[in-house]
Amino acid sequence: MKDNTATKHSEANTQSVNPNVGWHFDHSYERLPDYFYARLTPVPVQAPQVVVLNHALAASLGLNLRVLSEQETAALFSGNVLPDPAHPIAQAYAGHQFGHFTMLGDGRAILLGEHLTPTGKRFDIQFKGSGQTPFSRRGDGRAALAPMLREYIVSEAMHALNIPTTRSLAVVKTGEWVMREKPLPGAILTRVAASHIRVGTFQYAAGQGNDTAIKILADYVIQRHYSDLKDAENPYLSLLNHVIERQASLVAQWMLVGFIHGVMNTDNMSISGETIDYGPCAFIDSYDPTTVFSSIDQHGRYRYSNQPLMAQWNLARFAETLLPLLDSSQDKAVALAEEAIHAFPQHYQNQWISGMRRKLGLLNEEAGDAELIATLLNWMTQQKTDYTNLFRALSADGPAEEIAPHNAEFLTWHAKWKSRLLRQPGSMDNVHHIMQQSNPAIIPRNHRVEEALSAASDHGDLSPMKRLLAAVADPFADLPEFNDLRTPPAPSERIYQTFCGT
Structure with missing residues (x-):
């Protein structure tokens, strides 16, 4: 799909950005055939204002945003002014959305290009909420402030949890309103990704x-x-296998911290293996495998326990696209694809149980480990135990009676777990160190995220958001000043639904 609107909004994007910022753009994606994208520039906004900047991420990219004034920064990250080497495009892709196939594309996002860091790493720089594109369909191409801040908070938390993820470089308010259920302050987020190539692409x-x-x-x-796959005997089969392995690892890591993506459509699965497209995402509080937060997931397709199955389903759609490349024989190609897809559950299980062993301090393997883990999770489900706090309490090696007072079932499990620990080599100090590095003390709990978003969007108060960002930046530390952020929500504080913001 091609759109000849490259100069559509150019009058608002003609100024140059301070060269000392350090942008170094390349445009390898733009060298693909032009049906993969449409050229256009961001729609200018009225009164951009910086909400939050990620100076640590900027420094890791080799960028120095401190040379810009606040006004220059706002103009840059709103798209009112573009870096000289930027070639903005909207990418085309398709996708199965809740199982239904649709032709899509960047309906409210624009890729500026690929920034090359001083060490030669390549990252997409993308605006989200930057106005209508040829792929917007009936959408306004804009974004509200609260969902953009949600992505900023949660993606930074995921990064600190060592889970592959896109990251957020900046959020600016546009000085304009967007209409959803009610008028909301508009915003643009700048996203950094290994790439935005999806299964849907x-x-x-x-x-x-x-x-x-x-x-x-x-x-x-x-x-x-x-x-490294270029010289493989069958590079396309190797590509399929590697993407499967990365996604198995990624989803296992989500499950280990209690993260629910919320919209695991095929257009929201990155080929690079990063978590992408944070919409109605959330973390579980009390452990319940059937948990669903997304307001649009009315049948629980993407519930917590279903995420591995949905990842495999998405990867099967990816495999289908590769069939012409896997083998000249259709039957052989299908057989190769099926073999690869059927390997996903074992890849996932290996990653998940390895992670659960680390969470429980099990440094070697025993045949009874799966049953030990399952018994604990079943008990947690019955008791509605807080997922994060229970594993953190086990890491602290406190008495079982303090973790679950007067609970005979837990005391029996705890005794079996302690016996299991004593059967393995190594010191208990090492065990608890590994557990404390595998079980976060702090996650961005839903009610705290909503408090921060409400304060910022409704009252212009950024202090709750900044405090939450400071807390989740060091999630494995026991920091007394953030103890209140570790507390599960009271019944009146529980968040039962999250929203995409589109």
Whole structure:
């Protein structure tokens, strides 16, 4: 899909950005055939104002935002002024949304290009909420402040938890209102990603009606993300296997910290293996595998316990797009794809149980570990135990009676767990160190996130958000000044629904 609107809003984007910021753009994605994107520039906004800047991320990218005034920074991250080497485009992709296939694309996002760091790493720089594109359908192309701050908070928390994720460089208010259920302050988020290539991008390529488009995209992805596969006997099968392994690892890491993505559509699954597109995401409080937060997931398709199954389903859609490349024989290609997809559960289980062993301080493997883990999780489900705090309490090695007073079932499990620990080599100090580095003390709890978003959006008060960001930046530390952020919500504080913000 092509749009000849490259100069559509150029009158508002003609000023130059201070060269001392350190931008170094390349545009390898733009060198793909033009049906993969549409050229255009961000729609100017009236009165941009900086809400939050990620100076630590900027420094890791080799950028110095401190050379800019606040006005210059607001103009830059609103899209009113663009870096000289930026070539803004909206990317095309398709996707299964809650199981239904749709042709999509960046309806409110614009990719400025790929910034190369001083060490040669390549990162997409993308605006989210930057106005209508040829892919907007009936959308306004804008974003409200609260959902953009949610992505900023949660993506930074995920990064601190050592989970692969896109990150947020800045959020600016636009000085304009967006209409949702009510008028809301508008905002633009700047997202940093290894790339924005999705399973849905491959579905879009397959929809072009020729195998050449799929091969071009697959070759590009191998070159950009999996360059060691170029000389493989079957590089496209190797690509499929590697993406499967990365996604198995990623979803296992989500499950281990109690994270629920909320909209695991195929257009929200990154080929690079990063968590992407934070919408109605949330972390569980009391442990319940059936937990759903997303207001649009009315049938629980993407509930907490279903995330591994949905990842496998999405990857099967990815495999389908690669069939023409896997083998010239359709039957052989299908057999290879099925074998790869059927390996996902074992990849996931290996990653998950390895992570659960670390959470429980089990440094070797025993046949009874799976049963030990299952018994604990079943008890937690029955008792509605706080997931994060229970594992953190085990890490502290406190008496079982203090963790679950007068609970015979837990005391029996705790005694078995202690006996299991004593059967393995190594010191207990090392055990508890590993547990404390595997079980966060602080997560961005839903009620605290909502408090911060409400304060910022409704009252212009950024202090709760800044405090929450400071807390989740060091999630494995026991910091007394943030003890209140570790407390589970009272019944009146519980958040039962989260929203996409589109």
